[in-house]
Amino acid sequence: xxxxxxxxxxxxxxxxxxxxxxxxxxxxxxxxxxxxxxxxxxxxxxxxxxxxxxxxxxxxxxxxxxxxxxxxxxxxxxxxxxxxxxxxxxxxxxxxxxxxxxxxxxxxxxxxxxxxxxxxxxxxxxxxxxxxxxxxxxxxxxxxxxxxxxxxxxxxxxxxxxxxxxxxxxxxxxxxxxxxxxxxxxxxxxxxxxxxxxxxxxxxxxxxxxxxxxxxxxxxxxxxxxxxxxxxxxxxxxxxxxxxxxxxxxxxxxxxxxxxxxxxxxxxxxxxxxxxxxxxxxxxxxxxxxxxxxxxxxxxxxxxxxxxxxxxxxxxxxxx
Numbered sequence: 001x002x003x004x005x006x007x008x009x010x011x012x013x014x015x016x017x018x019x020x021x022x023x024x025x026x027x028x029x030x031x032x033x034x035x036x037x038x039x040x041x042x043x044x045x046x047x048x049x050x051x052x053x054x055x056x057x058x059x060x061x062x063x064x065x066x067x068x069x070x071x072x073x074x075x076x077x078x079x080x081x082x083x084x085x086x087x088x089x090x091x092x093x094x095x096x097x098x099x100x101x102x103x104x105x106x107x108x109x110x111x112x113x114x115x116x117x118x119x120x121x122x123x124x125x126x127x128x129x130x131x132x133x134x135x136x137x138x139x140x141x142x143x144x145x146x147x148x149x150x151x152x153x154x155x156x157x158x159x160x161x162x163x164x165x166x167x168x169x170x171x172x173x174x175x176x177x178x179x180x181x182x183x184x185x186x187x188x189x190x191x192x193x194x195x196x197x198x199x200x201x202x203x204x205x206x207x208x209x210x211x212x213x214x215x216x217x218x219x220x221x222x223x224x225x226x227x228x229x230x231x232x233x234x235x236x237x238x239x240x241x242x243x244x245x246x247x248x249x250x251x252x253x254x255x256x257x258x259x260x261x262x263x264x265x266x267x268x269x270x271x272x273x274x275x276x277x278x279x280x281x282x283x284x285x286x287x288x289x290x291x292x293x294x295x296x297x298x299x300x301x302x303x304x305x306x307x308x309x310x311x312x313x314x315x316x317x318x319x320x
Contacts, residue, residue: 051078223250
């Protein structure tokens with residue numbers, strides 16, 4: 001997902017009552033084997049769901065690593081998957097511009113939510129389970145790129161023109177949402193409206209691909225196009241530190257639940273685990289396929305880490 005335009009970075013944070021950009025990655029011939037694009041570990045630690053190219057939507061047993069199911073009926077790439085807080089449901093979304101809601105016990109689709117005019121690149125379920133939020137890239141297609149849905153009635157509650165988005169992430173401790181945006185802003189909004197309360201500016205010359213909250217909700221880790229990771233104060237936007245992580249875009253970033261390890265994935269096919277305090281690399285995992293943006297996920301208690309492979313498999317390793 002190359003961007004030739006020179007743009008500042010932006011993260012939006014919204015208060016409410018969770019890439020890989022598709023333009024460079026995952027453009028494949030029809031006969032190509034599926035690749036994983038996104039992974040999500042269920043809050044109860046039992047399952048891992050993965051979405052990928054060519055309609056791939058796969059469920060694994062997190063304890064054994066065995067494939068439990070391949071869900072059918074998705075058209076095009078699946079760019080995002082996200083779990084409900086009770087692990088009873090998950091959502092998938094992507095190139096078909098629909099949000100698919102699935103029942104994990106029945107292993108079947110419950111409904112689809114329709115409204116986006118462009119590909120959906122990120123989804124998240126609110127921590128209270130009441131809302132689903134979706135984000136589309138919408139750089140060329142006019143779209144209300146940020147949409148809020150009622151997770152019980154499936155009605156659309158609101159839609160905001162938030163510009164081209166790359167990723168969204170819920171705060172682990174508050175009803176706040178961080179949103180990575182290519183146009184260079186950080187907002188705090190109480191009602192998902194245009195009346196923004198706070199704009200947090202973070203360093204210029206950066207283009208964000210990914211964002212993750214610290215477990216205590218005080219900081220945001222932002223993976224940038226230039227291969228750096230910015231750690232910023234989530235309340236006021238101050239830059240706390242910059243990690244020179246890689247030579248290519250940081251497409252995925254994830255903070256472990258205990259807050260001591262930060263995982264990053266780059267478009268070079270490299271996964272790195274970082275000691276947050278020392279900003280040093282603990283472990284490096286290099287995929288054979290260069291140009292593959294590796295999806296990553298921590299289990300809820302931070303004891304295990306999963307990453308995808310270019311052949312639509314996952315590896316689960318213990319945390320360092």
